[in-house]
Amino acid sequence: MSRRAVYTGSFDPISLGHWNVIERSSRLVDELIVGVGLNVDKQPLFTAEQRVELLRRVAAKLPNVEVRQFNGLAVRFVRECDARVIVRGVRSLTDMETEFTMTLANRKLDPGIETVFLMADDEFSHVSSSLIKQITPLADDEELARFVPREIIPDLRARLGG
Template identity: 80%
Template sequence: MSRRAVYTGSFDPISLGHLNVIERSSRLVDDLVVGVGHNIDKQSLFTAQERVDLIKLATQHLPNVEVKMFSGLAVRFVRECGSRVIVRGVRSLGDIEAEFTMTLANRQLDPDIETVFLMADDQYSHVSSSLIKQIASLAGDEELARFVPRVIIPHLRAKIG
């Protein structure tokens, strides 16, 4: 039986912090599904399909990573993927509080699904998609490359204008 985990998020856009969690998670399991969802609390810069495509570009060096779009409950998506493990990346104590609440809700929805937390590497603990959106129009490519995979910079530039 293969070990499959699912890393869900909005990834708008994918950051180096996200990529770090994907790379590290992919070493822990046989198959990792990156689930691109819609966060109703956030205004998206990229469409869901664009986010899927950008993550595929950024993860093409990882043969055991698959990227899929989903809507609805993450626990349902995890089950549909044939998994019982959700991977979540956390950057700070503030993230832990929100993730703890979501984990408790997910346990109520499906008690057989486990959530595994990976702490962001320290150089990514401040990186968020919101920050990237704020600085993208002001930063040069070398500066942006400290926050996002280089391969997505042209796409980010095209979207920001």
């Protein structure tokens, strides 16, 4: 039986913090499926299809990582992927509080799915999609590469300028 896990998020855009969790998770499992979903509380910068394409471009170097789009509940998507583990990245205590609440809800929705938390490396604990959107028009490419994978910088520039 292969070990398959799912890492879900909106990834709008993918940050080096997300990438750190993807890389580390991919070493723990046989297969990692990255699920690109919609955050109803945020106005997206990129469409879901564009986010999938950006993630696929970045994740191409990891042979055991697959990127898929999903709609609806993350636990339902995890089951559709024939997995039992959901991976979540945590940057701060505030993240932990939010993730704790979501984990309890997910457990009620599907008690057969376990959540595994990976703490962000300290160099990425401050990186958020909101921060990336704020600094992109102001930062040069070298500065921006401290926050996002280089492969997506042209796409960010096309959207946000700079």
